[in-house]
Amino acid sequence: MAQQSISNSLIITERRRAARRQALRDNLIAYLFLAPALLAIILVLFYPILSLLVTSFYSSPTLTHPSQFIGIKNYLSVLNDPIFPSAVKNTFIWTFGVTFGQVIVGIYFALLLHQRFPGRWLARVLVIIPWVLPGIVVAVTWRFMYSQDFGLINLVLRGVGLDSLAHAWLGDTQTAMIAVIIVGIWKGFGFYTLMFLAGMQTIPTELYEAARIDGANDRQQLVRITLPLLRPVMITATVLGLIWTSNYFDAIFVMTGGGPARSTETLPMFIYNTGFSFYRIEEAMAGSNVLLVIVLILLGFYLMVIRRVNPNIERVQEAT
Amino acid sequence: MTAVAIRRSHQGQRPLQEWLYRNRDKVLSVVAFVSVFIIIIPALWLILTSFKTTDNIFVFPPQAIPNPFTFQNYIDVLRVGDFPRYLLNSVIISGVSTVLCLLFSALAAYALTYFKFTGRRIVLSVIVGTQFFPSAILILPLFKMWANLGMFNTYTSLIATYTAASLSLCTWLLVGFYKAIPEEVLDAATIDGCGKIGLLRQIVIPLALPGLLAGGAFVFIGVWQEFLLAVTLISDPKLLTVMVGLYHFIGEHTIAWNLLIAASVVVSVPTIIVFGLVQRYIVDGVMSGALK
Secondary structure: OHHHHHHHHHHHHHHHHHHHHHHHHHHHHHHHHHHHHHHHHHHHHHHHHHHHHHHOOEOOOOOOOOOOEOOOHHHHHHHOOOHHHHHHHHHHHHHHHHHHHHHHHHHHHHHHHHOOOOOHHHHHHHHOHHHHOOHHHHHHHHHHHHOOOOOHHHHHHHHOOOHHHOOOOOOOOOOHHHHHHHHHHHHHHHHHHHHHHHHHHOOOHHHHHHHHHOOOOHHHHHHHHHHHHHHHHHHHHHHHHHHHHHHOOHHHHHHOOOOOOOOOOOHHHHHHHHHHHOOOHHHHHHHHHHHHHHHHHHHHHHHHHHHHOHHHHHHHHHHO | OHHHHHHHHHHHOOHHHHHHHHOHHHHHHHHHHHHHHHHHHHHHHHHHHHOOOHHHHOOOOOOOOOOOOOOHHHHHHHHOOOHHHHHHHHHHHHHHHHHHHHHHHHHHHHHHHHOOOOOHHHHHHHHHHHHHOOHHHOHHHHHHHHHHOOOOOOHHHHHHHHHHHHHHHHHHHHHHHHHOOOHHHHHHHHHOOOOHHHHHHHHHHHHOHHHHHHHHHHHHHHHHHOOHHHHHHOOOOOOOOHHHHHHOOEOOOOEOHHHHHHHHHHHHHHHHHHHHHOHHHHHHHHHOOOOO
16 A cells, blocks of 8 residues: 555656646746747847837037936927927827827728629729828829829819919928828728728627617618627727837828928928938937837827727627 | 608708718819829829939929920849849848748647647737738847847848748747638548648648738748838848838939839839739738738
8 A cells, every 4th residue: 555655646746747848948948939030029129119218318429528317308308399399299189180180081991882782892992092002102102192283183163263272282382291191091991991801700690680670771870780789999090000100100201291391290200310311320319219109108008998999809800 | 761751851941062962972072083193193193203314303383294205213223233233132032031931830820720729828928919010020039149149241131031031020920821721621621531731731831821921922022122120131232122212212312213213113013913913912911900
């Protein structure tokens, strides 16, 4: 009896040891497989961001003075830059204008293209063209559309006798921001259309059948079934869109460069101009870190939101 | 029955609604195509303009259909100047980045899907988290780092950057495809004496091939289109990518519209083709948050 229990416990410890060896081996192999990707991400993305966080507290070395710790001086100079408040304001106008427009246009097309009609597949392909086009091509297209003398918009306005309205849309501080916002909406609404279409496919058709039996018309079905059930997808996509849009400045870069008179200069554009047009690299570095903090806050907000609507999101993902 | 009855009585009072209901298909079709047409006017206008002669681009009233119809702008853009060189640069940079990214993420996704290891959650959030890094916050750190390393104006700096920045998209997509492989297949292979590496090479990768193709397509197109990092990390005119080359057609005071427009159409063609090929996976990509 005693002998047996000893040999039993020996077997158990032996098994445990084997399991531990196995776990160690698994860990080793797993990290070998992960090594290239992890190293690339840490060295090329995380390291430069962290190193910039450190150097932003130092002055730039000159021939006579080596680099020295100056605390938050760089941050103060970016926050005290007279352009900074207007850049923040522009970022808000741009971000909310574009995201709001994208959601509205996105849901319009999603609802339309969810219906059955002849040629639906073609309409679905054509509608995401703006989203598929490279950002720079979109900017060029619209710069051409908005051009003062031969842009299509002004040509049409002149053609119908509204000559007085025709002007340089991107060259006027009154219209430049709304003009670039329209381009932002045009470029990105396809993302929402795709998201909402995918979301609508997960709504069980029985719900609509039941509603119809109860005598609900199309509008009631839309307001009572489709929109409420799309809410999780809508919230997630919108918060994600806010993060991307606030940092997206390809189109602004190519169409206005932040002008005229810095009226379309959002925060990323302001940082770029500070660093690369005015060569105030230290100030731009501080600005870049301010932007990083904003993005991290928005990300935290996103994670909070996505966790709250999580079960629904997972269902959507499984279904598509 | 009841529903039909209700609807009939409801519509009997409103002839317009009844007509709309009976022709629902046609009405929807017309509304949809008119809406879509309005949306794609700018793109259509760009394509039509690319076939006009330089003089006719600026003529009033504007021509809807180019007359004479000319390919001269395309010939000029592809023969004159450095544009062909930019195309080559972009093909090299996008191609190498895509291959590296696929290789790294195929391995990483394997570990993430099939291994239990300490720190899995942290690794996952590090990899997936980077997809939310907008390039706006990367420009200055990367500019500073590559300049300090003396690698400003090299293919290497751009390729390394793009590879790292695309890894999260690709890995995440591949984890989804790996998970879809039935466990029985893997178990059978393991019983037959297949090792971990053999399993990856002989079972997982062949079965996840559509995922690799879709991931590769998204990475290629993402890199092909990228502008901000390319314009920041490269200034040597011989090394410019197509998107930056396109931007250079916009001069300080004048814009070579005929060349700019033809070049815009040329650089969009690969994007459209690739998206057409992987159309089925676009929604997967969107849902995984990988596409912006």
